[in-house]
Amino acid sequence: MASQLLALHDRLLAHFGPQGWWPGETPFEVMVGAVLTQNTSWANVSRAIAALRDHDLLSLPALAAMPVAELAGWIRPAGYFNQKALRLKGLIAAINQEYGGDLAALFATGTPELRAWLLARKGIGPETADSILLYAAGKPVFVVDAYTHRILSRHRLTPEESSYHELQELFMDGLPEDVALFNEFHALLVACGKDFCRKSRPRCDGCPLQGWPE
Secondary structure, eight states, X not given: OHHHHHHXXXXXXXXXXXXXXXXXXXXXXXXXXHXXXXXXXXXXXXXXXXXXXXXXXXXXXXHHHSOXXXXXXXXXXXXXXXXXXXXXXXXXXXXXXXXXXXXXHHHTSOHHHHHHHHHTSTTOOHHHHHHIIIIISOOOOOOOOHHHHHHHHHTTSSOTTOOHHHHHHHHHHHSOOOHHHHHHHHHHHHHHHHHTSOSXXXXXXXXXXXXXXX
């Protein structure tokens, strides 16, 4: 499986090139984006992020001091803004309470402990937690999403009913423990899923994975 996964990565990289993902300027911005991108497109999230950044509000102290209703207004483009505002405020409050508002101290926590801590926050599921771990904290954790599941199951590398944990384990066991590799691989799977391996009416012609594995 390791050789198949690396071959998959190489095919996608040859077609799409390096993705430069996650497009955040700071770890805190990445964390905010990971929460906002739940159930919406990145285009919508980027509008909300830009609004906060342009008004010098994209910092932990600024969002901590902001009322929930005001934050909801700023992140409205990301959808489900009331719910996401509550989730962000809860996450930020926990960081302030348990780590004195110090992200470096939070990210210095061991990976299993930090993942459990994130999952204990209301509204933070495995994909969001793992996105924060990989892209904000720089931990070697593979992020699984709907694109990953779709691509692997359609190419018969994993059963359709595979769980998040099973898919993640496939990558974690089959690849070197490398943050940069996990980062790029996940981004390439997203690119392929968006451009070719769509949920409905997939564009198989011209897909870099057409006919793969041989």
